[in-house]
Structures are given as C-alpha cells and as structure tokens.
Amino acid sequence: xxxxxxxxxxxxxxxxxxxxxxxxxxxxxxxxxxxxxxxxxxxxxxxxxxxxxxxxxxxxxxxxxxxxxxxxxxxxxxxxxxxxxxxxxxxxxxxxxxxxxxxxxxxxxxxxxxxxxxxxxxxxxxxxxxxxxxxxxxxxxxxxxxxxxxxxxxxxxxxxxxxxxxxxxxxxxxxxxxxxxxxxxxxxxxxxxxxxxxxxxxxxxxxxxxxxxxxxxxxxxxxxxxxxxxxxxxxxxxxxxxxxxxxxxxxxxxxxxxxxxxxxxxxxxxxxxxxxxxxxxxxxxxxxxxxxxxxxxxxxxxxxxxxxxxxxxxxxxxxxxxxxxxxxxxxxxxxxxxxxxxxxxxxxxxxxxxxxxxxxxxxxxxxxxxxxxxxxxxxxxxxxxxxxxxxxxxx
Numbered sequence: 001x002x003x004x005x006x007x008x009x010x011x012x013x014x015x016x017x018x019x020x021x022x023x024x025x026x027x028x029x030x031x032x033x034x035x036x037x038x039x040x041x042x043x044x045x046x047x048x049x050x051x052x053x054x055x056x057x058x059x060x061x062x063x064x065x066x067x068x069x070x071x072x073x074x075x076x077x078x079x080x081x082x083x084x085x086x087x088x089x090x091x092x093x094x095x096x097x098x099x100x101x102x103x104x105x106x107x108x109x110x111x112x113x114x115x116x117x118x119x120x121x122x123x124x125x126x127x128x129x130x131x132x133x134x135x136x137x138x139x140x141x142x143x144x145x146x147x148x149x150x151x152x153x154x155x156x157x158x159x160x161x162x163x164x165x166x167x168x169x170x171x172x173x174x175x176x177x178x179x180x181x182x183x184x185x186x187x188x189x190x191x192x193x194x195x196x197x198x199x200x201x202x203x204x205x206x207x208x209x210x211x212x213x214x215x216x217x218x219x220x221x222x223x224x225x226x227x228x229x230x231x232x233x234x235x236x237x238x239x240x241x242x243x244x245x246x247x248x249x250x251x252x253x254x255x256x257x258x259x260x261x262x263x264x265x266x267x268x269x270x271x272x273x274x275x276x277x278x279x280x281x282x283x284x285x286x287x288x289x290x291x292x293x294x295x296x297x298x299x300x301x302x303x304x305x306x307x308x309x310x311x312x313x314x315x316x317x318x319x320x321x322x323x324x325x326x327x328x329x330x331x332x333x334x335x336x337x338x339x340x341x342x343x344x345x346x347x348x349x350x351x352x353x354x355x356x357x358x359x360x361x362x363x364x365x366x367x368x369x370x371x372x373x374x375x376x377x378x379x380x381x382x383x384x385x386x387x388x389x390x391x392x393x394x395x
Contacts, residue, residue: 011105012064013100013101013122015129016079017059017097031090039083052065052066062122069102074371077137084352095135099130101143102146103142124172136176140173158175159175161176327357327358328387330388332356335391336393338391340365342365344364365377365379
C-alpha cells in the first residue's frame with residue numbers, strides 16, 4: 001500500500017447507501033448497520049486486504065478495489081444476494097442502493113494516517129449509486145465497457161438504462177444488474193407464502209389462481225423490459241424498421257375496423273302494393289306455423305342429444321382428470337447467485353428467482369455461475385409434488 005501512496009490510479013469503486021437510514025431510531029440504525037456490515041464483510045472476504053480500501057460513510061460505505069476490476073462486480077452481486085435472501089426479511093427491511101464506477105482516484109492519508117481515497121472515480125460512483133432504486137445495482141459506462149470485455153457472461157448480465165443527469169448537470173450513461181421490482185416481488189412472495197401456509201379448501205384454489213396470474217404478469221414484464229432494452233440498444237436504422245412494422249400493424253387494424261363499420265347491415269325498404277302486403281302476411285303466417293312445428297321437433301331432438309352428450313362429457317371429464325394434474329413446484333436456494341436452466345432453457349437468475357413450476361416427469365436443472373463449475377441435478381417429479389434444490393457456489 002505504501003508504494004501506491006500519493007499516486008493517482010484507475011480503479012473500480014463500489015458505493016453503497018442504506019435507504020432512509022437517517023429516519024430510523026438510534027436502535028434501528030444500529031441494527032441496520034450491523035447487518036449491513038456483516039453482509040459487506042461476506043461480499044469482500046475473498047479480496048486481499050492490500051487490494052481494497054474501505055471508507056465508512058455512516059449510512060453506507062465506499063470500497064475501492066485496487067486489483068482486479070471484476071472484484072467490484074462480485075462484491076456487488078454477493079451483497080445483492082444477501083439483501084434479497086435476508087435483508088428483506090428483517091424488521092425493518094434492509095434496503096440498499098448500489099453503484100459501481102471505474103475511474104481515477106488519488107490515494108492519500110486521512111487525519112488518522114489511514115489510507116483514504118479522493119477524486120472523480122469515487123464521486124461518479126456516488127452519483128451512479130444515487131440514480132439506483134432500492135436493491136438495484138447500477139454501473140457507469142466506463143465500468144461496463146471494461147468488465148463486459150472480460151467475459152461474454154459478464155456482458156449478458158447488464159441492461160442499458162439510458163443517460164441520467166446529476167445535480168451538477170453532468171450526464172452519466174448507466175447500466176443495471178437486476179430490476180427495481182426484484183425487492184418488491186421478493187417481499188410479495190414472502191407475504192404470499194405466509195398467507196398460503198394455513199390455507200385450506202377453496203382458499204387453496206384462489207391462491208393457485210393468484211400464483212398463475214402473478215407468473216403471467218411477471219412474464220409480460222420481462223418481455224416488456226426485453227423489448228425496451230432491444231430498442232434502446234438498436235441502431236437508428238433498426239429503430240426505423242421497428243417503427244415501420246408497428247405502423248403497418250396499426251394501419252392494418254384501422255383499415256379492418258373501418259371496413260367492418262362501413263359494411264351495410266340492412267337493405268333499403270321498398271314500397272309494396274296492398275296485394276303484395278296481403279300475400280306476404282299469408283306467407284308469414286305459414287312460416288310461423290312451420291317454425292313452431294320445427295321448433296318442437298328440435299326440442300325433442302335436443303333433449304335426446306343432451307342425454308347422449310351428458311354421458312360423453314362425464315367420460316371426457318374423467319379422462320382429463322386422470323391425465324392432467326397440478327404442476328410440481330421446485331423451490332430454489334442458491335448462494336450467492338446463479339443462472340437457472342430447466343431442460344436447457346434459461347429461466348432466470350436466482351436470486352431473485354425463488355421457485356419453478358414444472359410439469360410432472362423427468363427434468364434436468366442446471367445452475368451456472370460465471371466463475372465456478374456448473375451444478376447439475378436431474379429430478380423426476382410427480383404432479384403437485386414440492387421439492388427443494390439448495391446449492392452454494394464456493395471456491
């Protein structure tokens with residue numbers, strides 16, 4: 001550390017801030033800070049002491065990583081995992097904003113002669129952190145450009161968030177890992193599990209419908225975020241193509257609606273003579289009599305058909321009940337994080353992904369981490385069965 005003293009270097013800076021820390025009571029602040037320090041110690045335990053400088057900011061911390069720039073990413077992911085798995089379960093919940101930047105800092109000594117850092121690198125990290133939502137990790141463009149070139153897996157973890165302007169009217173392009181709703185969805189899942197624990201009878205059916213609806217909404221949200229991300233990262237030519245396709249679809253819908261609205265439903269009335277009116281009345285009376293007779297015949301035929309269909313329907317219901325059933329539920333506990341694949345298709349990153357719903361039968365589940373060997377488990381589940389997969393990636 002001494003040889004780096006009073007030098008300006010380029011390093012990654014991880015800045016953290018506890019949300020609404022100052023509004024808590026003294027005892028609440030102590031409780032939050034103790035858990036915060038414990039999580040942070042776990043996040044940086046694999047980084048050599050000489051390769052990091054920790055600054056306690058009171059309501060958070062700032063850490064400069066003087067060695068591998070990916071150390072900041074690993075620490076941020078570990079911190080986020082601890083917050084999602086344990087922080088949201090605290091009372092009050094521990095909510096933290098996180099930002100990472102790669103930039104110049106100057107190593108100096110503080111008033112106690114201890115190593116300290118100053119400079120634009122730590123200032124920008126604090127600005128980027130300020131743009132994030134509780135539980136979200138935002139990184140600067142400079143950090144993204146550097147770390148995304150170390151591995152294709154690293155590049156796939158980020159999604160572009162656009163340009164943000166700080167209070168000094170300075171613009172920062174930022175990229176995110178995870179979404180602001182991850183903490184909200186986790187808290188909602190915990191509350192739902194608590195309510196479902198003692199459910200019986202019809203309440204179980206209602207909870208299953210609620211779970212299905214939540215999964216549907218989450219899927220729509222993921223597709224929406226993916227579409228926005230593709231649009232933001234596309235070129236001007238590609239955006240023009242997207243707009244052109246959308247315009248064609250909108251115009252086609254408008255034309256179809258207009259054609260349906262303009263189609264005539266009735267013909268214009270014609271003036272009829274008295275003889276024609278009399279003839280039409282006789283014909284109408286005859287038609288009414290024929291219709292009544294035909295209606296009676298149809299009622300008799302319908303009654304007979306209804307009996308036959310009732311027997312067939314009950315048979316189909318029994319067959320459907322025998323061949324289908326409720327999906328199996330696979331609960332996931334992954335430390336510190338991992339990408340989850342079901343039968344070769346990626347389902348998401350756990351956490352925040354806490355469970356999978358799978359059909360009965362044999363499945364292969366893989367859990368991948370960017371730096372450690374992939375964990376694979378083959379399961380054979382029955383309809384409605386609940387199983388738990390727990391894996392911790394360790395060096």
